[in-house]
Amino acid sequence: MKKKIAFLLTAVMVMGLAATAGAEEKADLATVTPGKLTMSTNAAFPPYEMTTDSGDFEGIDVEIAGAIAEELGLELQIDDMDFDAALLAAQQGKSDIVMAGVTVTDERKKVMEFSDSYSTGIQVIIVPEGSEIESVDDLEGHMIGTQRGTTGYIYCSDDFGENSVTAYDNGLTAVQALNNGQVDCVVIDSAPAQEFVKANPGLVILDTEYVTEDYAIGMGKGNTALLDAVNEALAKLQEDGTIQEIVDKYISAE
Ligand code: ARG
Numbered sequence: 159m160k161k162k163i164a165f166l167l168t169a170v171m172v173m174g175l176a177a178t179a180g181a182e183e184k185a186d187l188a189t190v191t192p193g194k195l196t197m198s199t200n201a202a203f204p205p206y207e208m209t210t211d212s213g214d215f216e217g218i219d220v221e222i223a224g225a226i227a228e229e230l231g232l233e234l235q236i237d238d239m240d241f242d243a244a245l246l247a248a249q250q251g252k253s254d255i256v257m258a259g260v261t262v263t264d265e266r267k268k269v270m271e272f273s274d275s276y277s278t279g280i281q282v283i284i285v286p287e288g289s290e291i292e293s294v295d296d297l298e299g300h301m302i303g304t305q306r307g308t309t310g311y312i313y314c315s316d317d318f319g320e321n322s323v324t325a326y327d328n329g330l331t332a333v334q335a336l337n338n339g340q341v342d343c344v345v346i347d348s349a350p351a352q353e354f355v356k357a358n359p360g361l362v363i364l365d366t367e368y369v370t371e372d373y374a375i376g377m378g379k380g381n382t383a384l385l386d387a388v389n390e391a392l393a394k395l396q397e398d399g400t401i402q403e404i405v406d407k408y409i410s411a412e
Contacts, residue, residue, distance in 0.1 A: 187387055189254045195232040197223045198244040198253035202328035204353040205408035206259040219257040221404045229391035242307030248376045256376040261309045271385045274392055275372035280348040281310050283364040291343050293366045303332040303341035310345040313369055
C-alpha cells in the first residue's frame with residue numbers, strides 16, 4: 159500500500175516537473191508584451207482578416223495566430239493598422255508577428271524573418287463586367303488600383319510604371335475606386351478578390367493569374383527564437399489538421 163502511494167506521488171511529481179519545464183521553455187520566449195503574442199495586421203482582407211459587425215477580429219490568419227499563441231502559451235493580441243504599417247511594426251519590433259496574407263518576397267526577406275508558408279495566394283485582376291481588359295497583357299495603358307505596400311502594387315509598378323498604378327489604403331477602398339470609375343481595374347490577392355466581387359455586383363475577376371505567391375508569418379530580423387517556436391507550432395497545427403480545418407471554414411472548395 160505504502161509503496162503504491164509512493165509510486166503515485168513520484169508519478170505526479172514527475173508529471174508536474176515536466177509541465178513546469180514546458181511552461182518555462184515558453185516563458186523564455188521574449189515578446190513585445192510579456193505573456194502576449196502581438197500580431198500586427200490589416201483587417202480589411204477577407205477571408206484572412208476582417209472585423210465582425212461587433213468589431214471583433216476574425217478570419218484565417220486570426221484563427222491560425224490564435225492557435226499558434228495557444229501552442230506557445232501566450233495570449234493573442236491583435237493590432238489593426240494599414241498593411242505597410244503592419245509589415246513595419248514586425249520589422250521594428252513593435253509587434254511580434256505580422257500576419258496579413260503576407261507574401262514572401264526576396265526584398266522583404268532582407269528586412270524580416272518568414273515562417274514556413276501556411277497558404278498560397280494568386281494576384282488576380284478585378285474589372286467591371288464587359289471591360290476591354292481581358293488579360294494581363296491588356297493592363298498596359300490603363301489605370302490600375304492596388305493596396306499600398308502590397309506585392310500587387312510592386313508588380314504593377316515594376317511592369318507598367320508607377321504612373322499607371324494608384325495605391326489605396328486597403329483592398330476595399332481600391333474596389334470602391336473601381337466602382338466609381340477612378341481606376342480601370344484592381345490587382346489584388348484572389349481570396350479577397352472573390353469576397354469583394356461577391357459584395358459588388360457588376361465586377362468580375364479575370365480568368366488569368368498574374369502571379370502566384372506564398373503566404374507566411376513575418377517576424378523581426380534575427381528573432382530566431384520566435385521563428386523556431388512559430389515554425390514548430392505551425393508544423394504541429396499542420397500535422398493535426400487544424401490549419402486545414404481553419405482554411406476550410408472560410409474558403410469553400412469549388
Ligand atoms: N499578399 C499581398 C502582399 O503581401 C497583399 C497582402 C495584403 N494584406 C492585407 N491584410 N491587407 O503584399
